[in-house]
Amino acid sequence: IAAVRQKATCMESGIALPPQVCAQLCRRPCYCPWVPPRCPRGSPLVLDGCGCCKICARRLGEPCDFLHVCDQSQGLVCDYSAAPAGTGATCNFEDVEEGCEVNGRVYRDGEVFQPSCKLQCRCLDGGFTCVPLCQEDVRLPTPDCPYPRRVEVPGKCCPEWICEARDQHLRRDAGAASLPLPYPCQEWGTEWSACSATCGVGFSTRVSNQNRYCRLETQRRLCMARPCPALPAAPLAVS
Numbered sequence: 001i002a003a004v005r006q007k008a009t010c011m012e013s014g015i016a017l018p019p020q021v022c023a024q025l026c027r028r029p030c031y032c033p034w035v036p037p038r039c040p041r042g043s044p045l046v047l048d049g050c051g052c053c054k055i056c057a058r059r060l061g062e063p064c065d066f067l068h069v070c071d072q073s074q075g076l077v078c079d080y081s082a083a084p085a086g087t088g089a090t091c092n093f094e095d096v097e098e099g100c101e102v103n104g105r106v107y108r109d110g111e112v113f114q115p116s117c118k119l120q121c122r123c124l125d126g127g128f129t130c131v132p133l134c135q136e137d138v139r140l141p142t143p144d145c146p147y148p149r150r151v152e153v154p155g156k157c158c159p160e161w162i163c164e165a166r167d168q169h170l171r172r173d174a175g176a177a178s179l180p181l182p183y184p185c186q187e188w189g190t191e192w193s194a195c196s197a198t199c200g201v202g203f204s205t206r207v208s209n210q211n212r213y214c215r216l217e218t219q220r221r222l223c224m225a226r227p228c229p230a231l232p233a234a235p236l237a238v239s
Contacts, residue, residue, distance in 0.1 A: 025066055026050035042104020044071060058091045060099060060106050065089060074106040100128045117157035134158035140207065140218055185214035192221070199228035 030052035036045055039056035046057045049066040057071035058064045058078075070076035070091035079092035093099055099108050100123040107113055107123040114120050114133075121130040134157065139148040145163035152159050189208030196202035204223045209216050 026052065040104060042101075042106075044073065046071070059104070060091055060093075060101050062091050063089065064091050071106075075108075076106070099123060100126055102128060140216070185209065188216075192223075195223040195225045197223075197225065199226050200224060 026049075030050060032053035036054040037056055039045055043056045043059055045054045046069060047053070048055045049069050055068065057073075058068055058076070059071060060074070060076060062070075064070050064078040066078075070078050075093055076091045077094045078089045080089045093108070099106050101107075102113070102115055102121070102123075107128070109123055109125065111123045112120065113123070115130075118132060118134050119130045120133055121128045139145075139150075139161045141148060147164040148161050149164050150159045150161050187208075187210050189210055190206045192204045192206045195204050201222055201224050203220050205218055205220050207216055208219055210219075211217060
């Protein structure tokens with residue numbers, strides 16, 4: 001619904017237009033909606049090409065024209081270079097270098113950024129690559145920490161390992177034993193190690209999550225590579 005009347009002025013929307021053309025494109029007086037549009041994340045409210053109404057700035061790769069302007073705060077201009085006869089223009093960087101858009105924000109080629117405290121990313125050739133900032137290590141049970149558990153710590157970004165007391169571990173396992181896992185368990189495990197004894201009974205180990213709780217643990221089993229040869233009989237003592 002047109003309600004707000006403002007005086008229209010012909011702005012430079014990345015295009016140099018004669019005043020006669022501007023007068024044809026911009027209605028005078030111009031009418032704007034009472035309520036400005038709700039813009040998607042990363043798209044600020046700006047004046048249209050006539051300098052009249054508030055619109056959502058076009059982002060990288062989105063179509064643009066004289067009225068629908070690009071987000072100049074991100075260094076974008078309406079690029080007509082690949083548009084035949086001045087149609088089908090898109091928002092692009094003013095220079096030739098490529099950029100990337102992540103979560104509604106545009107980053108320049110080569111720029112390093114953190115979309116979250118757990119990731120560090122780099123914009124490269126129109127895409128981006130990320131590396132984790134939190135260690136993804138696996139802590140196995142040890143004599144001094146038989147029940148390690150990774151937990152989220154308030155005020156810290158990365159989860160940390162804690163050593164849970166035996167009674168707490170048993171209570172938590174007893175409560176979880178009666179409940180099914182809320183997600184399907186993707187089984188994972190290493191190969192069984194070589195037998196600890198070259199002959200006779202020994203044991204081999206592996207790390208696996210193939211248990212009722214789908215948790216990584218060290219598993220052991222008995223093994224025997226081959227029977228040990230019989231010891232030679234002791235010679236009889238001759239008196």
